[in-house]
Structure formats: structure tokens, C-alpha cells
Amino acid sequence: MPFALRELSYLVAAVFFIIGLKRLSSPATAVQGYRLSGLGMVLAIVLALLDQGIVSYQVIVAGIVVGGGLGLWMARSVKMTSMPQMVALLNGFGGGASLLVGGAEFLKSEVAGEALPLDVSITIQLSVVIGAVTLTGSLIAFAKLQELLSGRPITFPLQKVVNALLFLGIIVLGGMQVMEAESVATLFYAVAGLALLLGILVVIPIGGADMPVVISLLNSYSGIAASMTGFVIRNDVLIIAGALVGSSGIILSQIMCKAMNRSLANVLFGAFGGEVKGSIAASAEGLTVRQVTAEDAAVQLAYAQQVIVVPGYGLAVAQAQHLVRELADLIEKRGGVVKYAIHPVAGRMPGHMNVLLAEANVPYDKLFDMDEINAEFERTDVALVIGANDVVNPAARTDTGSPIYGMPILNVDHAKSTIVMKRGMGSGFAGIENALFFDPKTSMLFGDAKQSLSKLVTEIKAL
Amino acid sequence: MAETLIAGIVVFVLATFLGVELINRVPATLHTPLMSGANAISGITVVGAIIVAGSGLGWISNVLGFLAVVFAMMNVAGGYVVTDRMLQMFKRKPEAK
Numbered sequence: 001m002p003f004a005l006r007e008l009s010y011l012v013a014a015v016f017f018i019i020g021l022k023r024l025s026s027p028a029t030a031v032q033g034y035r036l037s038g039l040g041m042v043l044a045i046v047l048a049l050l051d052q053g054i055v056s057y058q059v060i061v062a063g064i065v066v067g068g069g070l071g072l073w074m075a076r077s078v079k080m081t082s083m084p085q086m087v088a089l090l091n092g093f094g095g096g097a098s099l100l101v102g103g104a105e106f107l108k109s110e111v112a113g114e115a116l117p118l119d120v121s122i123t124i125q126l127s128v129v130i131g132a133v134t135l136t137g138s139l140i141a142f143a144k145l146q147e148l149l150s151g152r153p154i155t156f157p158l159q160k161v162v163n164a165l166l167f168l169g170i171i172v173l174g175g176m177q178v179m180e181a182e183s184v185a186t187l188f189y190a191v192a193g194l195a196l197l198l199g200i201l202v203v204i205p206i207g208g209a210d211m212p213v214v215i216s217l218l219n220s221y222s223g224i225a226a227s228m229t230g231f232v233i234r235n236d237v238l239i240i241a242g243a244l245v246g247s248s249g250i251i252l253s254q255i256m257c258k259a260m261n262r263s264l265a266n267v268l269f270g271a272f273g274g275e276v277k278g279s280i281a282a283s284a285e286g287l288t289v290r291q292v293t294a295e296d297a298a299v300q301l302a303y304a305q306q307v308i309v310v311p312g313y314g315l316a317v318a319q320a321q322h323l324v325r326e327l328a329d330l331i332e333k334r335g336g337v338v339k340y341a342i343h344p345v346a347g348r349m350p351g352h353m354n355v356l357l358a359e360a361n362v363p364y365d366k367l368f369d370m371d372e373i374n375a376e377f378e379r380t381d382v383a384l385v386i387g388a389n390d391v392v393n394p395a396a397r398t399d400t401g402s403p404i405y406g407m408p409i410l411n412v413d414h415a416k417s418t419i420v421m422k423r424g425m426g427s428g429f430a431g432i433e434n435a436l437f438f439d440p441k442t443s444m445l446f447g448d449a450k451q452s453l454s455k456l457v458t459e460i461k462a463l
Numbered sequence: 464m465a466e467t468l469i470a471g472i473v474v475f476v477l478a479t480f481l482g483v484e485l486i487n488r489v490p491a492t493l494h495t496p497l498m499s500g501a502n503a504i505s506g507i508t509v510v511g512a513i514i515v516a517g518s519g520l521g522w523i524s525n526v527l528g529f530l531a532v533v534f535a536m537m538n539v540a541g542g543y544v545v546t547d548r549m550l551q552m553f554k555r556k557p558e559a560k
Contacts, residue, residue, distance in 0.1 A: 017504055018481065024497055025488040027553040034500060034550055038543045041506065045539075048510040054517030059525050063516055063532025070533070071540030078545060083495055090502035090542055093534040100531035101511040104524050111520070119468040219498055222505045231471050233511045239471055240478040241507040247482030248501045252494060344491065351494030358492075358552040369491050 001050055009047050010237040016040025017241050021248075027364050044237055080359045081316045084348040088142040088215050094222030095134025098229045102127035103192065105232050110183040118178065120232060125174045127228035128188075129195040134221040136199030141214050144203075145348055151208030159205060160269060166198045206268065209313075209390070211348045213256045213267045220249020252350050259344035259370075261396075261407040289425070292443035294452060297419050298459030301327070304381035306337045308373065310410055311353045312346050314387015314422070318449035324386065325360040327453055330460045340366055341373045341383075341410050343391035374411045383415035385436075386449050387422070393434045418442040421452050496549040503542025509535035 017040050023033020049060070078086045102124045109116050116124065143149040170191055177187040206214050223245025230238025257264050292300075301307060309324060328338040340362065346353045354367055368376075377383060385392055392412040395402040412418055413436055420442060436442055445452050489497050512535045516528025 017507075018485065020500070020504075021482075021485045021489075024485075024493055024500065025490070027490070027493060027550075030493060030496070031547065031550040031554050034496075034543075034546055037500070037504065038547075041503070041539055041543065044507060044510055045513070048513040051514050051517070053514055055519040056517060059516040059529050060513050060532060063512070063529045064536050067533035067536025068540040071537040071542070072544055074537070075541045075544035075548065080549075083499070083545075083549075086541070086545060087495075087498050087502060090499070090538050093537050094502060094505040094508065097506075097508040097512055097531045097534040097538070100527045100534065101508060101515055104515040104527040104531065107523055107527070108518070108520055111523075119465070216498070219501055219505075223501065226505045226508045227475055229508050229511045231468070231475075233514060234467055234471070235510060236471070236474050238507050238510060239474050241504045243475050243478035244482040244485070245501040245505045247479045248486045248497060251483060251486045252498065255491075255494075342491070349495060349498065351491060351497070354492040355495045355549055355552070358549070361552075364492050364553055367492055 001047075001052075006047060006050075007236070010044060010235065013040040013044040013047070014237045014240040016043070017244060021244060079319070080321075080355050081319050082146075083355060084211060084215060084352060085142055085145045087219070087349060088138050088145055088211075091215060091218040091222045092135045092138030092142065095131040095138060095218075095225050097131070098127050098222070098225035099131030099135055099192070101229050102131060102232055103188075106183060106188055107185070110185050110188070113182065115182055121178045121183075123228050123231035125178060125191065127225055127232055128192050129170055129174065130221055130225040130228060132192055132195035133199040133202070134218055134225055136196045137203040137214075137221075138199075138218045140200055140203040141211060141218060144208060145211060149204075153207045154204040159201070163198065163201050166194055166201065170194050170198065202268065208348070209345070210260075210267050212345050212350055212352075213253050213260075213264070215349055216249050216252035216256055217264075217268075218249070220246050220253065223247075223249060256345055256350060259408060261404075287438040289437050290440070290443045292419065292445055294445065294455035295459050297443070297445050298456050298463065300382055300417065300419065301331055301336075301384070301456065302334055302460050302463050304331065304336050306339070306376075306380045307331055307382045307384055308377060308380045308412075308415065309338065309340045310346075310383060310385045310388050310392060310412055311340065311342070311357070312386065312388025312391065313348060314389075314449055316347055316352065316356055317387065320386070320450040320453050321356040321360040321362075323450060323453035323457060324357070325362050327457050327460070328362070330457060334460075336381075338366065339368055339373065339376065341370065341377075341412075342367055343370050343388070343410055346388060346391055370408060370410055377411045377414040380415040381417065383412045383418045385412060385418060385420040385422075386453075389422075389434055392436055394439075395435050399435075412436060413439055413441070416441070419445055421445045421447075421449050423448065493550075493553065496546050496553070499542055499549065500546040501542075502538050503546055506535050506538030506542055509539055 020037025023029045173191045223242045227242025394413045396404045396407040396409045512531035
């Protein structure tokens with residue numbers, strides 16, 4: 001295929017990616033738009049298969065069949081509650097692919113005994129290092145989300161020093177490699193090994209509730225790694241697609257950080273939620289909570305004019321999204337209005353709650369962002385909090401000593417009454433007591449969210 | 464050599480700014496499909512992986528190439544299909560009551 005035709009066809013693929021992302025600006029146009037982006041991917045794959053450097057197809061076909069098959073299986077079988085794990089894994093595989101392509105290009109030059117041009121040498125290092133950090137970091141994030149590893153921060157003495165030394169080692173060894181006239185395999189393996197280790201060590205001290213930031217950031221890294229691979233093989237479509245993904249991840253991480261009123265550096269290095277400060281934990285002593293039975297809660301909900309549901313990670317854990325919808329239908333049938341208030345960091349990834357509720361057929365025009373709905377709580381009869389904690393803690397507004405002070409929250413305490421569904425009195429991720437639970441307007445409905453919701457549904461039906 | 468690098472950097476920087484403009488318009492409700500969609504797009508590394516896997520330069524490059532194609536294809540197939548699955552859920556119109 002002539003050079004110009006090939007390059008222009010790759011450009012068409014890149015344009016399809018751009019249009020696909022543009023159509024994501026509205027839920028109504030998103031599906032069609034995204035399929036166009038898929039078409040761009042098919043085009044890019046076909047162009048790659050026609051590359052003149054290819055001498056045999058067995059390995060390629062085997063890879064496409066195995067990878068494509070595994071990908072399809074994952075995509076079809078994954079539960080919507082497990083989307084954060086799936087995205088974490090895919091982030092890792094994206095980084096892994098960049099690591100391997102960079103590695104193969106390097107070893108090719110090493111076997112041939114030829115020196116790489118300086119720019120290729122640098123971009124190979126970047127592709128390998130970013131790819132490796134993304135791969136192992138994402139696997140750790142996956143293990144934490146899947147609860148194979150504790151969601152609590154894992155820390156050890158001198159952790160930051162070790163990480164800094166590793167980082168320095170990568171730069172020094174990578175720099176030596178670039179300066180060498182010939183490609184040296186040992187240096188290369190050392191750099192790749194250190195980067196794999198660094199990926200593990202930077203993610204283990206980060207706690208479960210900070211995962212939205214971490215997976216957004218790793219999402220970004222996987223894109224940047226793809227871009228670097230584009231520099232290595234000199235292909236613009238990789239550079240463009242990688243840059244688009246890179247900026248997407250960065251923006252999402254910023255949104256998440258802002259929603260927690262914390263800097264990216266604090267999330268990455270703060271080991272937040274590790275220790276419970278004695279003074280704050282003790283401040284709840286002497287206060288009492290009011291419990292409510294499912295029967296009473298059902299009556300309260302059935303006669304409410306407006307109910308706002310505040311879902312949190314607990315909803316995903318209990319997989320109770322369908323029951324929420326059923327309950328909302330019953331309330332609406334009796335004339336009440338039901339809305340959903342979604343905090344940006346509710347769940348374990350950006351937009352997690354929206355997907356769960358969409359799965360349960362809740363129309364998207366009933367889902368409201370924090371800024372849109374916060375003024376509504378005053379006019380609301382019942383705020384129903386399901387498995388959310390820190391994002392509804394009024395201490396964030398008032399208690400300057402609280403670790404979450406300054407974090408924007410949902411103004412649930414402004415509602416006329418609040419029902420909190422919770423497993424027990426355990427504190428939230430931040431390890432602090434929630435003043436909302438001791439509010440006289442609040443009643444607690446203890447138990448598994450799924451069981452509590454089905455009791456509520458039965459009770460309202462019986463009214 | 465330097466020209467291709469500079470041209471690449473130009474493309475990278477412009478695409479990053481374009482990405483920022485595009486992503487800022489995606490509503491919060493679609494952030495999860497946006498991320499899985501980004502996974503799918505970063506599967507574009509499959510282009511490099513295919514070229515490595517087909518280069519026939521001995522077993523090391525075959526193994527690395529095979530694994531790279533597998534990883535990248537998991538992103539492509541997994542990312543696009545799961546994104547489509549989610550976007551279908553959002554497409555559903557609020558039904559008449």
C-alpha cells in the first residue's frame with residue numbers, strides 16, 4: 001500500500017475516535033457515536049495487518065483470537081457492580097501491551113547489534129517504563145477492588161524514600177541506556193524490572209475509597225504509554241489516540257480530587273484512611289442513634305411527597321440497584337417524586353452509581369449531580385441514604401478538625417427527615433464518625449441493603 | 464530523525480488539548496462508559512503489537528508480539544463491547560407512565 005494512502009487511512013481512524021468521544025457528550029447520541037469509534041479501530045487493525053513488514057500471520061491470528069475471545073468473554077460476563085475491576089484490568093493490559101511492544105522493538109535492535117537513534121531510544125524507555133508502572137499498578141488496584149488485597153492502605157517504614165530511590169534508579173539506568181552507543185539488554189531488563197516494582201509500591205499505600213482517582217490516573221497512563229509506543233513505531237494514530245485517553249484520565253482524576261477537596265499529591269502519597277485519630281473517634285461517645293423498623297420507614301416513604309435517594313458503594317456491594325428502582329416505582333405510584341443524588345466520588349469509579357441505576361432502568365433524567373440537587377434537600381420529605389457515608393457527613397462543612405473538612409458533600413441533613421440504610425455502626429472509609437447518624441431527624445435502618453429494601457417494598461405494597 | 468520526533472510532539476500536544484476540550488463536555492453520568500471507552504481506544508497499541516508479532520524475527524519477538532496482541536485485543540474487544548453494553552442502558556428512553 002502506498003505510504004500516503006496508508007497514513008491518510010490511519011488519519012481517518014483517528015478522526016473516527018475523535019467523533020466517537022464527541023458524541024459521548026449526550027447519552028442519546030452516545031451509542032451510535034461510539035460504534036463509529038469502533039469502526040475506526042477495525043480500520044486501524046486492517047491497516048496494521050496490511051503492513052509490509054509482516055512476514056507471517058500465525059502469531060498475529062493466535063493473538064487476536066485469544067485476546068479478542070478473552071475480551072469478549074469479560075465484557076459479556078462482567079457485572080455492572082464490578083465495572084471498576086474491569087476498567088482497572090484493562091488499564092493494566094493497555095500498559096502491558098505498550099511495555100511489550102517497546103520491549104520487542106528494543107530487543108530487535110539489540111539482536112541486530114545496531115544502535116537506536118536517540119529519539120527512538122528515549123521513547124522506547126518511556127513506553128516501557130510507563131507501560132510497566134501502569135501494568136503492575138493496575139493489577140494491584142484490581143486486587144484491592146476485588147478484595148484479594150485489603151482495601152486499607154498498606155504502608156511500611158521509609159516507603160516514600162524507597163519509591164523515590166526506585167524512581168531515581170529508573171532515570172539513571174534509563175539515561176545510561178540512552179547514552180550507550182549500543183543497546184544493552186541487562187540495563188533494559190533492570191529498568192523494566194524497577195518500573196514493574198515501582199507500579200506495585202505506588203498503589204499499595206492507597207486506600208479503597210481513593211480508587212476512583214487511582215483508576216482514572218492509571219487510565220491516563222495507559223493512554224500516554226500508547227502514545228509513546230506511537231513515537232516508537234512512528235505512527236500518528238497511536239499518538240493521537242493515546243493523547244486523547246491520556247487527557248481523559250487526567251481530567252477525571254482532577255474532577256475526583258476536587259470532589260474530595262484533596263490534591264492529587266495528597267491522594268497518591270497521603271495513605272488516607274489509615275489511622276483513626278483518637279479524639280475524633282471518641283467524639284461520638286454519649287450520643288445515641290435512633291433506630292427505625294422497616295414498617296415505620298415504609299410508612300414514612302409511602303406518604304412522602306419528595307424522596308431523594310443517595311446511593312453509595314454499599315448499594316453496589318449489596319447489588320441492590322433493582323430493588324431501589326422497584327421501591328421508587330411504588331413511591332411514584334402513590335404520587336411521590338423520587339430523585340437520585342449522585343456524589344462525584346460515590347462508588348469506586350467515576351460514574352459508577354449512574355451505571356448501576358441505568359442498569360436498573362432508572363431514567364437518566366432522574367439522576368442529579370451534587371451541584372444540581374443540593375438546594376433540593378430542603379424541600380425533601382425523606383432523604384434515603386443507601387450505603388453512603390463520608391459523602392453525607394455534615395462534619396465536612398463545620399468541623400475544622402475532621403480529616404474530610406472542606407470536602408463538598410450532599411446536604412442530606414437539610415432534608416426534613418433522613419433514613420440511613422447501613423450494615424452496622426462501623427465508621428466510613430475515612431475512619432471517622434458521621435454526625436448525620438446522631439442527628440435527631442435521622443433514623444437508622446440497620447441490615448443488609450438488599451434485605452432492608454425488599455422489606456420496605458413488601459411493607460409499602462401492604463399499605 | 465529529529466523531524467519525525469518534532470512532528471510527533473506537535474501531534475501529541477494538539478491531540479491532548481483536543482482531548483481536554485472533548486472530555487470536558489462528557490456529562491458525569493457517562494463517566495464510567497467514558498473510562499471503559501478510553502480503555503478500548505488505548506487498545507490502539509494493537510497496531511504496534513501486530514507489526515511486532517508478524518515480523519518473524521525469532522522466538523523472543525514472537526512471544527512478546529503474541530502477548531502484546533493478546534493484551535491489546537483484550538482492551539479492544541473488552542472495551543468496545545462493555546462500553547456498548549453500558550451505553551445501551553443509558554439510551555433507554557424514560558418510559559411513559
